[in-house]
Amino acid sequence: MTETNPNPTPTGGRESIDAQPICWSTVTETHRTDSIDPTTLPTTFVPVELEGELYVRWVDNGYFTADAASDKPAYAVVIPPPNVTGRLHMGHAYEHTQIDAITRRKRMQGYETLWQPGMDHAGIATQNVVERELAKEGLSRHDLGREAFEQRVWQWKAESGGAISDQMRRLGDGVDWDRERFTMDEGLSRAVQTIFKRLYDDGLIYRAERIINWCPRCATAISDIEVDHKDLDGELVSIRYGDGEDEIVVATTRAETMLGDTAVAVHPADPRYRDLVGREIELPLTGRRIPVVADEHVDPEFGTGAVKVTPAHDPNDFEIGQRHHLPSLTVMDEHAIITAPGPFQGLDRLEARNAVVAALRADGRIVAEKRPYTHAVGHCSRCGTVIEPRLSMQWWVKVAPLAKAAGDAVRDGRVAIHPPELAGRYFDWVDNLRDWNISRQLWWGHRVPIWYSPTGETICVGPDETAPEGWTQDPDVLDTWFSSALWPFSTMGWPDQTDSLAKFYPNTVLFTGYDLLFFWIARMMMFGIYATGRAPFETIALHGMVRDKHGKKMSKSFGNVVDPIDWMDAYGTDALRFALARAANPGTDAPIAEETVAGSRNFTTKLWNASRFALLNGATTSGPLPPTEDLSVTDRWILSRLNTVIAEVDNYFEDYQFAKLSDLLYHFAWDEAFDWYLELSKAVFAQGGSPAEASRRVLGHVLDTLLRLLHPLVPFVTEKLWTTLTGEESVVIAAWPQDSGFRDPDADADADATVAQLQQLVTDVRRFRSEQGVRSSQRVPAELDLAAALSDHEAAIRQLLRLDSPTADFAPTATLPIGDSRISLDLSQAIDVEAEKRRLEKDLAGALKEIEAAEKKLNNNAFLAKAPDDIVAGIRNRHQNAETAAQRIREQLATLLG
Incomplete structure (x- = not known):
């Protein structure tokens, strides 16, 4: 076996030449x-x-297996865990190629190298897949019940999940398959319960009613990263609230939410509405009266300078409502069906929008309508449904102290971001991070470990604890990002102090896309430092996205997605x-x-x-x-x-x-x-x-x-x-x-300089042959008068250039001076020399005519004064090109003897 380096240099595997000269x-x-x-x-x-057989042999021989007991220096990288529902796409292939290259090199350098594989349980995505399968049988998850549904998901995973693992093998990923992990594994689930309880006991997890992203189709809260914003053509309607002196106009693209308005807000310095602030006006269609409040959030330059306030259905309105102690009226259920009493109750939100506008129009309340009105609308990335901002009771992580620690780790140099210019994006995120909504209204995922007594008491149950008899567990599960935030250390056996954790944590480098800087990387940094006292990585290396050859994002909607397997x-x-x-x-x-x-x-x-x-x-x-x-x-x-x-x-x-x-x-x-x-x-x-x-x-x-x-x-x-x-x-x-x-x-026979001369000679002769129309395979008699440095290379030069030795009747038709060498060629049997001379003379005449025509214009001051700059520049360019061509042709003619 080839000897490996037992003492690799951690900064690159190269020893100092000065420190240890090598003969x-x-x-x-x-x-x-x-x-x-x-x-x-x-x-x-x-x-x-070759590929399949070689990969199986690599795995069977244990080349990718990492030994925590090894005395070699460690080099550890975790795979950004793909979804269990996923398939290999070009972005995966791009990322995995680079990680595999890094780890293969480090392994060859003598490091104990771990590339940690695994998959994410992908709560919403996986639940949707299984629910679609159930729908084909005419069933819903509610028909099965929670326990049976969870068993069905596990069954799906065993039979169909994880296809991407086989595709990773096809790509050649050198991961340690013996360590493959899944975020719902028993060990990783224990890690989730452990850190949840610690955060809860430290007052960093709490329950509160806030505005969240809600998917009416999936019936759950979703994270910001699971919201795709698309420009849609909608309708902007301007509505008159109040009458007479109390009249005020607001504009909205979501007229149905006016049923939940509890105020109209204006800027405190806007003179148009100064007399209205503090008064109540009539809210159309509802029979309610709502106050006009003054709030700095309102932009007086936008629209009418007045905005409707719906605290239960808009995040900005919620903040205004909190500042002014406004009630929050929820007017839709979890499926976006109107619940407000009256003629619109029971309508879907989109049906209600049209119905509300029609009723306002009939009541003379529509001041203006603009359609189409293009604006960005959030969609659930899992099912494509338009998301609904919704006031909901959820579990939250108080991120301020965690985010500060994550920011400090980069600022003080414990963690490097590469390339360094992307560090600013990281700081923009962690320095302004808001509390994190971690609960999801799903059945597939890590269940929130909170239990409630029949009398309303609450306890958090750790992994080695049990809830009292008769208590009920919270129905929600945790955001997938919660468990994936533990990935660098939960995969190593944390919270136990394992050999793997001691050897491979912190990871040497995290290699992932810059698009995950905000959502996954920041969360891993926060949880890693909180749980272990150490940042999870020494370096965060960020790559970009794969695009098509035109620089366009690969997307199914664009029709430019390529399956790397193809x-x-x-x-x-x-x-x-x-x-x-x-x-x-x-x-x-x-x-x-x-x-x-x-x-x-x-x-x-x-x-x-x-x-x-x-x-x-x-x-x-x-x-x-x-x-x-x-x-x-x-x-x-x-x-x-x-x-x-x-x-x-x-x-x-x-x-x-x-x-x-x-x-x-x-x-x-x-x-x-x-x-x-x-x-x-x-x-x-x-x-x-x-x-x-x-x-x-x-x-x-x-x-x-x-x-x-x-x-x-x-x-x-x-x-x-x-x-x-x-x-x-x-x-x-x-x-x-x-x-x-x-x-x-050897300073007297510098190899680099000699080979450079040789390359120049061969290249120039090849170019000349091509210009003269001599086939590359055509052998040509030649006499070589070589520079001293090239004298030992005549045989090689003749072989490379297809040059025969001169015969007794050798009569050169062309001579090429190249540096200190001179090559004489007899092209009489390869080309018609006289015909070639005539062709070149004709080309030269054409070039000279072009030069003359260009110079005539360039020497005409009247023309130069009137002609546009781009026209003049074009003539100068043609003149230069013609002069270059003429010089080249003269040189070719000079080489043709006879």
Whole structure:
């Protein structure tokens, strides 16, 4: 087995070169290659034939299992628990790819690495799924009763829930499946009861009547994050309250709520209504009289400067009502049916809206109507129903002291937010956090552990306690976010002081979307510090959202949602992962397109083909690397470049710069290792001898290291290639590459400079051949007068450029001076030289004509004075382009001799 680093450097796995210099010639490998058979690597890379088998072997061998008793340094990450009802979507694939890359690298660096998996019970979503199933049988949950319904949900979970776990395996997630948790597990439920009782006993949980988001379809309170705001076309009606001197006009989009009005509010400094403040006016249709109150909340510049106040059905009105001691009249039941006595009783709220407006119109109370009137309306994210602000008795968490502690942990540096510029959003949230409504009127979830006696007494029952006989438990369950806020430590066995808690808490990093900064992250910070005295993470790393190639949010309503499984089927999991990683910049949204995934598939194919070529040509990882003096210039160049890349990859990983590290590895692999070093090595292999043996060893080392660097991003293809190359057990448990500090030491034959000259020469000749219409496969006689630094590379240059040695009757038709080298080519058999000269002369004449026409206008002051700036700029641009083209054509003509 490849040796792992027993003492990793926590900041990146690289030891200081100055502190511990490494002699390059003594670096050795411990790989086994004597039994490698390159023919066992198929000629074609077919991902689906590898992925499933490899993943099962990884799990069966325990590579992802975290040992709490290990003496290795810990590195812990929790998975943001997906809903048990969920399926893998592109956002999951994007996030999981990055977390998996982080943890795979840390595992290779020698850390005891835990990626904690699990699922959320998703109260409303799961209850809705099961209720829909019951509806198909003509049943409701009330037909079953609470206990039977809960059993039905558990049955659904066992049979159909958690499909996303299988999809995570398909994505290659290196999670510790032995530790998989569910927020309704017995242990996690015990944690919920424990912290609820502690908060309750400390006076941080209380019951109160407040305005909440209410879903009439789900018949429960819902959190802010479960409200989707959509612009709808409605109607804005202006209604005259009172008569004569008491007359005042208010505007509303929800006319039905006027049945619950208990005041009209104006700004205290508004002179229009100064005489009305304190008086009572008639509320139309109701026979009631309501006061006019003065409140700073009212904007005198908006509308008429007067607003209706319905404390039981609007959060702002509720606050006004509290300040002015107004009664709160609830005029709808939990299903948004009007309950106010009178002609509208029993109507649905939307039916009542039309009926109320019609009655007001008939009574001459409608002053103005505006339709359509576009405004934002909240909808339940679970069922799409328009939510209703509703006054309701609920359980609340007093968040002020908890939020302060959560803010202080970031301010004093105990927790870092990455990228740092997003810390402001975090502070905006925790510094202004309002008390948290934690109760839900559902049957599926953690039951509120409050019990009531027949005489109205109340007790909170902890996990190791029982309620007195005859007492009744509160029917509500807790907000799903309550239990998920405990996720970083409840999954470790808290409230017990377990080995896992001691080893892996606090988590090293939380990696999640910035959209969860407010709802999940802040809650975990509050509860983690309260329960354990320590913040749950050392770093909060935030990523953006996945968008389509046009930058548009992926949404079913937009028709642009892509199932990641489809792209994995078409291009392979590695291709999808690499495409997502190349789009991942910290804290910013990531556009993704199918063509990007297809391009990544081309990269994995290139990786496969290049590795197969290397294997077939004897690339080896056996034995030490040759001494520096036995290495060629190109050997030294690629080794120097490799170490530079290792250092840069480490820096990018530590900064969560996945796009940059992916791009770096892509170009190093394709452009440098394969397109240059591998191609240059072909001539060396053909010549044989000790230089060829040295290059085979260097090629093996480069490929070995490159595959390990790429493994966290593209685990499947690298596993197959690396184990074939090295004969070792698995790249999953291989050592992460370290920058040895080697840079080309030969100042008289600087490898980087020499290879740069070689690349320039090859590139220029290839460009010339292309411009002359010479096929890339066409062999051309050539005479090479090479610069001294390139004299040893003639064979490689001829092979790369398809150049034959000159014959006795060699007659050059073109000569290319490139730096200190001179390449003479005989193109007589490849192109018609005279015809090519005529074509170029015709092109030159056209370019000169364009230059003349442009200069005529640019030298005309009268034209320049009248012409728009964009027209003049366009002519200057055409002039510059024509001059560039003319110069290029002259150079091409100069090279054609004859």
